[in-house]
Amino acid sequence: DRRSSGRWDAAWRAATPALVGVVAFAIARSTLLPGLALWDTGEFQTVAPVLGTAHPTGYPSYVLLGWIANALLAPFGEPALRMNLLSAITLGAAAALTVVLVRALTGRTLVAAAAGLLLALTPIPWRVGSFADPHMLHLALVAAILILLVGWESRTRDGRPDADRWLVAAAAVYGVALGNQALTILLAPGIALFILAVDRGAWLRRALVARCAAALFGVTALVYLELPIRAAMGAPLVYGHPDTWGGFWYVVLALQFGGSLSGPFSDLAGKAGALAALATAQFGVLVALVPASFLVVAVRRPRYALLTGTSLVLMCWFAASYTNADIERYYLGPILIAITWLAIAAAAVVDAVAAQLLVDDDDPGARPAAVRIIASAVMSIVLVGPAVLAAPATRLVVDQSADTRAGDWSRWAFQAAAPDAVLVTWWGYSTPLWYRQVILGERADVSVVDDRTRLDERLGSVDDVIRANLGRRPVYLVRRDEDLPALDATWQLEVVPDPGGLQPLFRVVGLRAAGVVMGTIAR
DSSP states (O other): OHHHHHHHHHHHHHHHHHHHHHHHHHHHHHTOOOSOOSHHHHHHHHHGGGTOBOSTTOOHHHHHHHHHHHHHTTTSSSHHHHHHHHHHHHHHHHHHHHHHHHHHHHOOHHHHHHHHHHHHHSHHHHHHTTSOOHHHHHHHHHHHHHHHHHHHHHHHHTTOTTHHHHHHHHHHHHHHHHTTOGGGGGGHHHHHHHHHHHOGGGGGOHHHHHHHHHHHHHHHHHHHTHHHHHHHTTOSSBOSOTTSHHHHHHHHTTGGGGGGBOOTTSOHHHHHHHHHHHHHHHHGGGGGGHHHHHHHHHHHOHHHHHHHHHHHHHHHHHHHHBOSSOGGGGGHHHHHHHHHHHHHHHHHHHHHHHHHTTOOTTOOSHHHHHHHHHHHHHHHHHHHHHHHHHHHHHHHHHOOTTOOHHHHHHHHHHHHSOTTOEEEOOHHHHHHHHHHHHTSOOOTTOEEEOHHHHHHTTOOSHHHHHHHHTTTSOEEEOOOGGGHHHHHHHEEEEEEOOTTSSOOEEEEEEEOOTTOOOOOOOO
8 A cells, every 4th residue: 555655654754853863862861961060061051041141152042042941941950950951952953953964865764864873872972962062052053054955955956936945044044053153154165165056046146145144144143132132231140241342242253262273284194193083983983984975975966065075174174273172072063964974875875776676766565665674774784883882882981970070069169168258260160150159049258250250350360369359358269280389489378178189279378478488289
């Protein structure tokens, strides 16, 4: 009964992305960070629930989504956990969108499902999906942009009147992505080449260009208005001064990190070697098939090869040349692209087997269906099998389900600090302290003076802050090891050891007398 078969096929196609998304969410949930974290994660866990403004580039798309998610996930623990859950949810969304993308590219649902599962089981996406971070949203948005562009290509080729709507939708989603992560800029050259390859006259159609520009710039502007509006409203946590013209562009353009891109054209061989090692760690034995898969894509889907090949090269080049923070997260886009290449190559093998056995996709009957299903199942196992076998070992590496260090340390630090204390901190440890103050309402008497606080409030150097408060308020330092010798040469420091062994407090006792040999600070 072909009608029954058609209904079953439609149901299967509709359910597969959702099923893969649920499995991907469950994978991330099994290793989810249970609560508060240090560094940027602690900041996002604090900023999003109160609709504040984050560090450059502000990440307004993520902050807005996090604010909504925090409200919707209210039954599931405190805000830190909810923001971690948001990453697991967006990993599930990215995996589901990968299924939709690969199926649009290949027509093979089983292969598409394997690609979505492979994304969830690859170490970097799995790890980033386990804690609060905007890069996971970036991954989902990149998948959505690719789906819309591939849909536009297909509809343009078929001459459908609704084709241009897909390109306008891609422009709008690109605007959301640009408000989430500046890495989205690196997709622009590939997208421009893709549009030219699909429809050279598209750039000459003024109405289409105007609609795309309105969607892109309108969405981007609306999203970024969150920064000055919330800063002007006195949001509890604001980075920089985005409510001023200069401060807004300082945050949006990430001028603070301008020197982080160093030697982009130096040691290219070394960078290529490091990239190969990272790719091997992500894909295992499949890494050897990635270059060959790209050649298959270039033959079967040349425009998609142009789009994704250009984007992958630019993103990998930038990540290899950028020296700041957790750079592995910058490879999420390239990982998604490489997985789609592998899936297209796997689907090509299925097509070749079917052609060899003289089976057409439209042929009815049990034998053609069996050939297609068996070939697809075998290639799906080849695609995701190595990641499944490696999953127990991967889980040990990415698992954060028992990591309570940030919560334990920040709780101890506030307990150890005397009443009305000043804590002169640095970014890695400032953020969980802010969370306790802003979200949990703890220790309002304590002033947490981060290095960013010193800049925004023009408080001067660490020494200036100590001088301004010592004798009036207890002063404690939370500093990096490399900062301590100079401080110890000027100030008498008393170590307050952390029972957890993570980070001690250093209480400033007084000014060190001239000519006195500085003490030795024991960690």
